[in-house]
Amino acid sequence: MIRFFRRKAKGAPPETGGISLRLLQRDWRCTCCGETHRGLMDLAAMAPDPWPEERTYEPNAALRLDSNFLSEDFCVLEGGHFMIRAVLEIPVHGIAQPWGFGCWTSLFRANFDKYLAGFDSGDYGDEVLWPGWLCNRLTGYSEEESEALEVHPRPDRQRPLLIVRSEDSLLGRAQRNGVTADAMLELFSAYGHGPTAH
Numbered sequence: 001m002i003r004f005f006r007r008k009a010k011g012a013p014p015e016t017g018g019i020s021l022r023l024l025q026r027d028w029r030c031t032c033c034g035e036t037h038r039g040l041m042d043l044a045a046m047a048p049d050p051w052p053e054e055r056t057y058e059p060n061a062a063l064r065l066d067s068n069f070l071s072e073d074f075c076v077l078e079g080g081h082f083m084i085r086a087v088l089e090i091p092v093h094g095i096a097q098p099w100g101f102g103c104w105t106s107l108f109r110a111n112f113d114k115y116l117a118g119f120d121s122g123d124y125g126d127e128v129l130w131p132g133w134l135c136n137r138l139t140g141y142s143e144e145e146s147e148a149l150e151v152h153p154r155p156d157r158q159r160p161l162l163i164v165r166s167e168d169s170l171l172g173r174a175q176r177n178g179v180t181a182d183a184m185l186e187l188f189s190a191y192g193h194g195p196t197a198h
């Protein structure tokens with residue numbers, strides 16, 4: 001019954017009240033992990049899902065292109081797959097700031113090299129977007145097929161923004177239409193965070 005009610009609520013116009021929305025607009029004590037979370041807390045994937053080793057970061061400066069490498073911004077798999085840490089934003093109805101998923105996208109080697117070349121200066125010239133594939137699943141929003149992305153590099157060492165290409169996938173729809181505060185709390189719950197015990 002509760003489930004049905006929530007589903008119905010997803011298509012509703014943006015809420016202006018509601019317990020979930022109020023909760024996400026201030027700090028809240030997490031009964032799952034014990035921490036205090038700041039409103040719409042971001043979630044982050046430390047490494048691309050296919051990363052086969054321990055999730056321990058090496059310094060960016062130690063980057064190796066011929067084997068397995070993982071730092072906070074770059075990942076190389078077997079010297080043949082190149083990935084970068086980026087941000088995928090999803091608007092939340094009733095909240096000005098979007099929610100951010102810190103996640104990884106693949107890049108063609110040529111674009112990975114361009115990303116490296118501009119990493120310190122943040123200057124990517126007129127280059128506005130590169131194609132990529134999402135390398136992390138997001139519980140409740142990922143389907144069988146991987147998501148094709150547009151990767152938008154940004155200045156000032158901000159991590160690139162990811163735009164989902166599909167307008168029909170769960171994630172593509174969430175990014176275009178936004179999600180409710182209730183849906184955000186369901187997502188947090190799936191990742192072990194919540195204002196109530198589960």
Ligand SMILES: [Zn+2]
Pocket residue numbers: 030031032033034035037192193194
């Ligand atoms: Zn928590």
